[in-house]
Amino acid sequence: MQMMRDVDLTNGYWGALYVLAPMRGNFCVIVDGPIGCHYVPIDSALNYTDAIPYLQNVYATHILEGDVALDGTLHKLRKLCGELIDRYENIFILSCAESEIISSEGSMLEAEIDGRRIYYIHTRSLDVDDLTARDDIMLYLYEHVAPKMPRLPKKASAKPLVNILGPTYGNFNHYADFAEIKRLIEGIGAEVNVAFPFDCELGDITRLDDADANVLLYQEYGQKLGKALGKPLFFGPIGLQATTEFLLGLADALGLRAEAEAFIAKEKRTTLQGFWDVWRSPHQDIFRTNTFGVYAHKTYAEGLINFMRDELGFEAYACGVKTDRWRSKNAMDIEAALLENPPTLFFGSINEKIYITEHILPTRFIAAATPMPIVCRSTGTPFMGYNGVVYLTQIVSNELFDILYSHIHIEYAPEKDKRRRERDAARKEWEEQLKGSIVIREVRWPEETVAHMEKVLKKVPFFVRVSASKMLRVESEKLAKEQFRDYVTTDDVDQVYNRFKR
Amino acid sequence: MDPIKSIKLATQSPCPAFGALRILTRLEGFLPILLGNHGCYYGLNFLAHFYAARKSIYAPLLYSLDFTDKNLHHKLLDAIKEIIKEEKPEFIPVINLCVATTVGIDIDEMARQIPEIIPLRVTGFGTRSHAEAKDVAMEGIFKKLRQFGDHKLREPKAVASIGEVFPADTIALENLLEKMGLKLRAHVPSKDINDFRKALNVSTMACLHPFYTRTMRQFGEVGIPHITGGPVGAEMTYAWIKAIAESAGADMRLAEQIACEERDAVQKVLDGPLNLKGVRIAVAGYEGIEFLVGRILVEAGADVPYLSTSIGKSPLCEADVAWFQARGTEVKFRKSAADDLMAVKKYKPDIALAATDVAGMGKELGSASVYFTNLIAARPLFLAHGAENILGLMHHLLKARPSINRVRSFFQDVEMERSIAIPEVKEHLGDAFACGWGAPVWGGCAAGEVAEEAAAASDCGCGDAMNCAPGCAIAGCPAAGGQNSREAK
Numbered sequence: 001m002q003m004m005r006d007v008d009l010t011n012g013y014w015g016a017l018y019v020l021a022p023m024r025g026n027f028c029v030i031v032d033g034p035i036g037c038h039y040v041p042i043d044s045a046l047n048y049t050d051a052i053p054y055l056q057n058v059y060a061t062h063i064l065e066g067d068v069a070l071d072g073t074l075h076k077l078r079k080l081c082g083e084l085i086d087r088y089e090n091i092f093i094l095s096c097a098e099s100e101i102i103s104s105e106g107s108m109l110e111a112e113i114d115g116r117r118i119y120y121i122h123t124r125s126l127d128v129d130d131l132t133a134r135d136d137i138m139l140y141l142y143e144h145v146a147p148k149m150p151r152l153p154k155k156a157s158a159k160p161l162v163n164i165l166g167p168t169y170g171n172f173n174h175y176a177d178f179a180e181i182k183r184l185i186e187g188i189g190a191e192v193n194v195a196f197p198f199d200c201e202l203g204d205i206t207r208l209d210d211a212d213a214n215v216l217l218y219q220e221y222g223q224k225l226g227k228a229l230g231k232p233l234f235f236g237p238i239g240l241q242a243t244t245e246f247l248l249g250l251a252d253a254l255g256l257r258a259e260a261e262a263f264i265a266k267e268k269r270t271t272l273q274g275f276w277d278v279w280r281s282p283h284q285d286i287f288r289t290n291t292f293g294v295y296a297h298k299t300y301a302e303g304l305i306n307f308m309r310d311e312l313g314f315e316a317y318a319c320g321v322k323t324d325r326w327r328s329k330n331a332m333d334i335e336a337a338l339l340e341n342p343p344t345l346f347f348g349s350i351n352e353k354i355y356i357t358e359h360i361l362p363t364r365f366i367a368a369a370t371p372m373p374i375v376c377r378s379t380g381t382p383f384m385g386y387n388g389v390v391y392l393t394q395i396v397s398n399e400l401f402d403i404l405y406s407h408i409h410i411e412y413a414p415e416k417d418k419r420r421r422e423r424d425a426a427r428k429e430w431e432e433q434l435k436g437s438i439v440i441r442e443v444r445w446p447e448e449t450v451a452h453m454e455k456v457l458k459k460v461p462f463f464v465r466v467s468a469s470k471m472l473r474v475e476s477e478k479l480a481k482e483q484f485r486d487y488v489t490t491d492d493v494d495q496v497y498n499r500f501k502r
Numbered sequence: 503m504d505p506i507k508s509i510k511l512a513t514q515s516p517c518p519a520f521g522a523l524r525i526l527t528r529l530e531g532f533l534p535i536l537l538g539n540h541g542c543y544y545g546l547n548f549l550a551h552f553y554a555a556r557k558s559i560y561a562p563l564l565y566s567l568d569f570t571d572k573n574l575h576h577k578l579l580d581a582i583k584e585i586i587k588e589e590k591p592e593f594i595p596v597i598n599l600c601v602a603t604t605v606g607i608d609i610d611e612m613a614r615q616i617p618e619i620i621p622l623r624v625t626g627f628g629t630r631s632h633a634e635a636k637d638v639a640m641e642g643i644f645k646k647l648r649q650f651g652d653h654k655l656r657e658p659k660a661v662a663s664i665g666e667v668f669p670a671d672t673i674a675l676e677n678l679l680e681k682m683g684l685k686l687r688a689h690v691p692s693k694d695i696n697d698f699r700k701a702l703n704v705s706t707m708a709c710l711h712p713f714y715t716r717t718m719r720q721f722g723e724v725g726i727p728h729i730t731g732g733p734v735g736a737e738m739t740y741a742w743i744k745a746i747a748e749s750a751g752a753d754m755r756l757a758e759q760i761a762c763e764e765r766d767a768v769q770k771v772l773d774g775p776l777n778l779k780g781v782r783i784a785v786a787g788y789e790g791i792e793f794l795v796g797r798i799l800v801e802a803g804a805d806v807p808y809l810s811t812s813i814g815k816s817p818l819c820e821a822d823v824a825w826f827q828a829r830g831t832e833v834k835f836r837k838s839a840a841d842d843l844m845a846v847k848k849y850k851p852d853i854a855l856a857a858t859d860v861a862g863m864g865k866e867l868g869s870a871s872v873y874f875t876n877l878i879a880a881r882p883l884f885l886a887h888g889a890e891n892i893l894g895l896m897h898h899l900l901k902a903r904p905s906i907n908r909v910r911s912f913f914q915d916v917e918m919e920r921s922i923a924i925p926e927v928k929e930h931l932g933d934a935f936a937c938g939w940g941a942p943v944w945g946g947c948a949a950g951e952v953a954e955e956a957a958a959a960s961d962c963g964c965g966d967a968m969n970c971a972p973g974c975a976i977a978g979c980p981a982a983g984g985q986n987s988r989e990a991k
Binding site (some may be wrong): 001002003004005006007008009010011012013014033035036037039040041044045047048053054055063064065067069080096097098100101102124126127129130284350351354356357371373376 | 513516517519520535538539540541542543544545546547548549551552557558559560561562563564565566567569577578580581582585586600601605625626628643857858862872927931939
């Protein structure tokens with residue numbers, strides 16, 4: 001039996017919900033489950049992070065003890081469907097682990113009430129993970145639901161049409177990345193056809209076939225639909241090269257090569273100017289002597305590795321792709337990897353942030369994955385596209401400078417008086433020594449301590465090593481003297497080193 | 503079209519398992535294990551972290567096939583033993599969530615085989631609120647400690663308190679008890695398991711929150727009596743001090759004197775410049791702590807027509823219920839969000855203390871509503887200091903309304919998404935919304951009539967002449983009715 005710690009990928013039920021709920025239109029979703037199945041994904045996860053206070057199109061049966069032990073949940077579902085069927089054109093019923101285990105036979109309703117307008121979705125919540133479910137439900141909507149809906153006319157536009165597939169609830173930073181991808185598509189002279197499911201009416205799924213190319217926002221899910229649609233498929237890019245390839249590839253598929261080249265040239269002088277300036281500056285030298293790690297979903301993990309390592313010059317430590325933990329038993333043990341080789345910067349979720357804190361590692365944490373109790377609603381924080389290049393460079397630079405400042409000597413206010421007394425005593429001692437009345441005991445550095453100090457210094461980012469080594473030496477000796485020792489111990493070094501982590 | 507009867511406008515309680523995790527993740531040396539499915543693991547992990555648990559939660563990877571596996575029990579045991587070897591926890595609370603409970607994973611048997619295990623059953627369909635799940639967790643911990651014989655050293659004149667209160671409140675309790683020659687030996691839940699051990703050996707429990715019914719039964723079984731309520735408001739402060747003194751065996755003459763002193767101190771605050779005469783406040787909480795808050799508000803002169811909670815009625819609430827009913831307050835147990843909305847419609851309060859959804863709607867409508875948990879439950883309540891604090895907050899809320907409303911009025915000309923689906927709210931609340939979302943509920947539906955009046959008033963006192971126009975939605979403006987204009991003067 002595999003025991004997991006801090007589960008960071010959810011299940012099929014959440015995945016289905018997060019694809020269906022964002023779409024507009026006269027339809028609703030019914031959750032067939034107990035109170036927590038409504039509360040946890042919607043009222044908490046979405047309310048606290050995406051700050052969506054209440055999803056108006058999601059209802060729940062809120063099954064109780066009697067339903068579980070005696071009656072099953074079908075009667076509740078039937079009643080709720082009966083009340084909602086006249087209000088909504090379409091109803092999607094989602095099973096959850098609980099209703100699946102008591103086999104509530106909700107699928108009967110599909111035939112019983114109205115096979116066209118009620119869809120029962122067995123989310124296989126115990127066996128399917130979040131990302132697979134998002135993949136499946138996107139395809140399901142295209143293959144099973146869209147054919148039963150009235151076909152909408154093709155968008156009247158002279159420009160080539162492009163679908164964006166995959167911006168759903170419960171992702172990290174999707175608002176910003178979605179906005180940037182839209183900007184890029186429009187930048188090369190194409191038009192967004194359907195942004196599914198984010199900027200999309202349910203009926204819009206009948207128009208998915210109208211596009212000339214498809215952009216999948218994420219690599220983690222959506223490929224089944226992408227393949228079914230059969231048009232050229234592109235993925236949300238992270239980094240300079242990936243974005244350029246994305247723009248040119250998409251342009252070639254749409255016959256917009258010249259426009260794309262012009263757009264890229266213009267971007268270099270506008271959006272990317274900020275990146276170019278930072279890249280030429282001393283910032284980039286610091287990048288090259290530093291390390292990073294990442295544990296995130298595939299798109300972000302691979303994108304960040306490409307960008308941070310191949311374009312900014314960081315060295316990669318402790319990198320992993322999140323889906324591994326669910327799919328294989330050989331998943332990278334991120335905590336162990338962090339302990340073995342703590343990078344300067346680490347991109348991840350709240351779990352990794354906790355490991356870093358728990359072990360008092362010197363690593364700085366940057367949010368880059370769910371679950372993360374932060375709000376990401378600003379569209380000004382993209383990781384993808386050229387704007388992503390600028391934004392990532394900025395946060396990385398600022399974080400490194402913050403590290404630098406935490407290593408620079410500071411006169412702690414509460415210690416000012418104590419320090420003054422120490423200085424006075426030291427001067428007296430020195431005077432006495434000159435007069436020949438005392439012989440100063442020098443503080444020794446045993447070999448073991450020197451070796452330890454070297455080991456500790458290696459954990460300190462290279463660009464602050466000079467300041468750090470000075471501080472380690474002076475402060476460790478002070479600690480030794482305070483304890484009336486004439487030698488420095490490894491503990492002294494560690495104690496001083498721990499202050500760096502603040 | 504008939505209103506939808508079986509829908510829930512919004513959930514009435516968090517997932518109960520979260521309540522148990524709140525207690526368990528804070529305990530040092532505890533290593534909680536969840537048994538359920540990935541959605542629950544992920545969501546509860548997120549929730550626990552959101553509320554700053556900063557502790558790992560473990561869970562076995564279970565597929566539906568595993569639930570039909572005859573060896574599941576042994577496999578789980580082996581996995582838990584492995585973790586004990588690695589992490590060396592003092593206790594392992596194993597929580598059966600919905601699915602695991604339904605398929606009947608026998609955690610009691612596990613606990614018999616591994617003594618570190620505290621078996622807990624917390625389900626979304628059985629445990630009615632997250633507060634009561636805290637009770638389940640506490641009961642489980644105390645049961646385990648009793649099994650280990652940690653209840654055999656009785657300490658005279660010692661008191662323990664139970665309920666999540668602001669740290670300053672426990673200090674206030676400590677000082678108060680010391681004056682009477684008593685000792686506050688422990689406060690639970692806390693992060694130290696020894697506090698729980700100490701609590702099992704005191705002479706009286708002060709049950710500050712009224713949902714700890716199962717836990718109090720555990721104390722009853724080892725012969726420790728409990729008293730209910732807390733030293734809030736003038737009346738209850740007096741009664742509470744006398745009760746705790748009598749139960750814990752303090753000098754009653756001294757207790758009488760201290761009870762009078764404290765009562766008078768509270769009364770002075772209640773009657774002072776912070777009084778709430780003429781202010782109407784609806785209190786919609788969910789843990790029973792709203793009884794304590796409500797008492798202070800009522801005694802300070804506020805009109806509290808409605809008080810609701812998610813917990814069930816129990817003997818621990820009896821005194822409070824009688825007290826409120828005698829003062830005409832409608833007390834609602836196991837409330838739904840719809841109940842709270844209806845109350846807001848019916849009573850048109852100046853301030854609504856409510857859960858997120860109802861508070862969110864209040865904000866959209868221009869009331870000084872706040873989220874109960876974050877703003878109210880995280881404050882000192884006890885004695886004069888607590889009263890001062892709560893009353894100060896109410897005045898702060900009333901005063902802050904104009905500035906909050908500036909943002910609100912910015913969005914008034916656009917049909918923004920609402921916290922609660924509009925059609926459903928309209929059905930539930932009827933004509934309260936007939937006047938449109940632009941007008942506040944409080945002050946009635948007379949927005950149309952008073953609009954001209956508002957336009958005529960050059961300075962309505964809402965502090966925002968720029969946005970004060972016909973249909974002024976800013977509370978405190980005459981458009982909002984006489985009730986609210988009071989504060990403007």
